[in-house]
Amino acid sequence: MRGADLARAALEAARASAKERGARTVRKGVRGTGGRRRRRSWSGPGPDDRDPQPLGRIASRIAGERGWTERLTGGQVFARWAKLVGEDVAEHARPVTLEDGELTVQADSTAWATQLRLLQRELLKRIAAGVGHGVVKRLKVQGPAAPSWRYGPRHVPGRGPRDTYG
Template sequence: MTDHEDIPPGKPPSPLNDVLSRVLRRMKMSDEASAISLFSSWRQIVGDGIADHVTPQRLEKRTLTVEVDDPAWATQLKFLESQLLSTLKEHVGDEVDTLHIKVRRTR
């Protein structure tokens, strides 16, 4: 048995960075490094209270789209928007200057 048994013959595996770049382009992320940092560190950036109810969805043209689990959280985020944008700026620089809030659809 070798470490390469699952790799089709003649086709080397794609580097993880290439795979991530393709995924981020499909998700319409504008700056891959900032997007990775933002999405992977979301809970640490915004704190548990917000992260429990708000999920980042897309970063495109400096607009961060987030999804909230309840309309009340959409209202709460509107009040916290300038503070949240300031916090995001500390972590990802000028990559985010607008917040777009969507309420998650329930079944």
């Protein structure tokens, strides 16, 4: 036996086993209607699977299915940076990267980098309250980026033009 014949034989064996145990036979049709088939109609006033769904609910379901929730919550840190840390801090510092719970922040000056290092615990608390615990676990503060003096294909190692200032 193969295919459909094998399936029919398995179904008949299951029905015979159920009959021996004294199980009730189920009539074809919709359960609870006494065997009468109920005609499909409009959904009526109650909720139905065919009803339109809000876009936010669909987007969050898709993000959960595809594993995007962690990256989206990380994106919240960048999008809401000024509200999370305050306007004065956001004016002098900006988030650069968020990898494995470590947020790298670049400050405008070395003074602000030092201030951010001192405020690190408070900033982590504010961020956790705004976007959720565990999104940002560590804060890495960088100072301003210095200009590069390595112009051109050839350069000489050493201090370069800085030693001629003043």
